[in-house]
Amino acid sequence: MGLKQELTEKLERHGQGHLLQFWDDLDDERRKFLATEIASIDFGQLDRLIVEHVRGDDAAAAGEIQPVQVDPIEVVRMPQTDAERAARRRATEAGEEALSAGEVGIVIVAGGSGTRLGYNGPKGTFPIGPVSSASLFQIHAEKVVALGRRHGKQPPLYVMTSPENHATTVKFFEDHDRFGLDHVRFFLQGQMPAVDRETGKILLAAPDRLAMSPDGHGGTLKALAAPGEEGCLPSCLDEMGGRGVRTLFYFQVDNPMVEIADPTFIGLHRQADAEMSFKVIEKLTPEEKVGVVVTVDGKPQVIEYSDLPKALAEKRSEEGQLAYWAGSIAIHVLECSFIERLIGVHRLPYHRAIKKVSYLDPAGQVVKPAEPNAVKFEQFIFDALPESSRYVIVETDRAVEFEPLKNAVGPDSPATVHQRMSDLFGGWLEQAGAVVPRRPDGTVPFAIEISPLFALDAHELKSKIDPGLVVERPIYLR
Known part of the structure; x- marks a missing residue:
């Protein structure tokens, strides 16, 4: 049977x-290129997704969240008392032990481009x-290098x-000597075909090329478990196991404020024997565009801001605080064993996104x-949370750790990121x-800017500058 006939019979079975x-x-x-792209598609899975998300009434109707199902989730709040601060110190020590033992790896999700920023290149290369x-890449990499210096193992x-x-x-990375990193490995995000929203037909981007799109940040887990470099290298997960890494710190490249591999967070995770x-x-505000961590029927879950019923989004406690306030900022810790279990027995659900293609x-x-x-079709990493047998949700200060770079102007733009970083470093000084x-x-x-190579936090900075310094103009400490 010729290749064309073989492909024709396969494709016709799936419409x-x-x-x-x-051809x-x-x-x-x-x-050959087109045949390879076709071979990469799980058509059985795609057929199910088309039935569910294209030809059916979509999950919006079947899976709609009812207010009676939802409750606020328990959160480890910012410490307010001496006892809470002491508990945080013990957690920090546990996290520092994990870092010193080389049991922590770091994952950056960096598949995006700078299109919305008006920038031609990967978002991680944007000068911020x-x-x-x-x-962004340099700032993150220097934090990793500084962690290695502090804890003895990078x-x-x-x-x-x-x-x-x-x-x-x-x-x-190669042009910048990998920013001094001891070990950095790049792995590819998976892709899914885009289909016509009316017919479910896969779109062609060119005569020999399907219209493919990234499979969402939830695809990180599957990509970590995939063989590397055309099967010539072990998967990232297998490599981590060989290096003694048990715990992964996960974040997205567009947030330069992240406290990478924060030992307190890692320690709280480990003290709880958590999986994620x-x-x-x-x-x-109720309108803020971040997903909310809640429990649904007693199980932890993230509800996207657009899916949270208005009555719940606006509900407040007697003190006036939003009842559902725990906004997810895409900073996670996961156990490698949990990822392996998910990949082996469970697939994260796919969500549909309606786009111009x-x-x-x-x-x-x-x-x-x-x-x-x-x-x-996209997967979301937060959909792994309900599958975890144990978890911990930890509050952080947005002024310290959250100012993503998404837009050219307005909110979440270079201007707001520069200001938030300058305010943070001014506070350190x-x-x-x-x-x-x-x-x-x-x-x-x-x-104001302080390189992680100069000081990783305010405490370290104290030992490096003279008290009484007057800052009167832009300053960069490196």
Whole structure:
């Protein structure tokens, strides 16, 4: 049986025979590429997703959250008493022991581009240092290097890329001598085909190419377990096991404020014998666009802000605080054994996203739709939480640890990130005895930046500057 006939029979069984409509116009190399893309698709799974998310009424109706099912989740709040501060110190010591033993690895999700920033390149290469213009990648990498200096063992770093930015990301690290990292490994995020929102037909991006899109940050877990470099390397998870890594610290590249491998968070996770843990911030308004960690029918779960019923989003306690306030900020700790169990026996659910996707029409012309025309299928890492037998949810201070970079202007933009970083570092300097001017609203009037290689936190900074220092202009300590 010839290749075309074999592919035709397979595709026709799933109603996708149109994918070969340009086959006779392709040369052997392009036919091989198309055949490889088709072979990468789990059509049985795709058929189920199309029935559920395209041809059916969608999960929005079947899985709608009812207010009676939902309760606030228990959170380890910011310490307020001496006893709570002492408990935090014990947790910090437990986390420091894990770091010193080399049992912690770090995962950065970095498959995105800088399109929304008006930037041509992987988002991790965006220059965000308030004074230095250091990239997101540099800031994160320097934190990892500084952790190694402090704890005697540098945690291995794993960077998840996408097919679109993989080569550029690897080259960026190589061009900067890997920022001094002892071990960094890049692994590819999985992809799913985009389908027409009316028919469920897979869209063609070119005569020899399917319209593929990343499978969501939940795909990180499957990608960690996948063999590397065309099967020539062990999976990242297997490699971690060989290095003695038990616990993974996970975050997304666009937040330069993350306290990477925070020993207190790791210690709280380990003290609870947890399989997966979350950091959360207090939502300030019902409309804030962060998912909320709750319990549904007694099980932990994250509800996206867009799916939280209005009555719950606006509900307040007697003290006036939002009842459902625990906002997820994509900072997690997971046990490697938990990831292995999930990959082995359970698949995270897929969610649908309605998007505009350019495609090839039957005449071979590229169509750029004016309205959303396609369904993309994505997994979310927070859907692993209900599968964990034990977990801990820990509050953090948004002023210290959360200011993501998403937009060119307005909220979550370079301007807001620069200000938040400068305010944080200004506070460190003040704690060390320096004098830092402030505007009436408490913000710092100029850029301040402290490299992790100079000081990883306010306590370390105290030993490196003279009390009484007056900061009168932009300053970068490195």
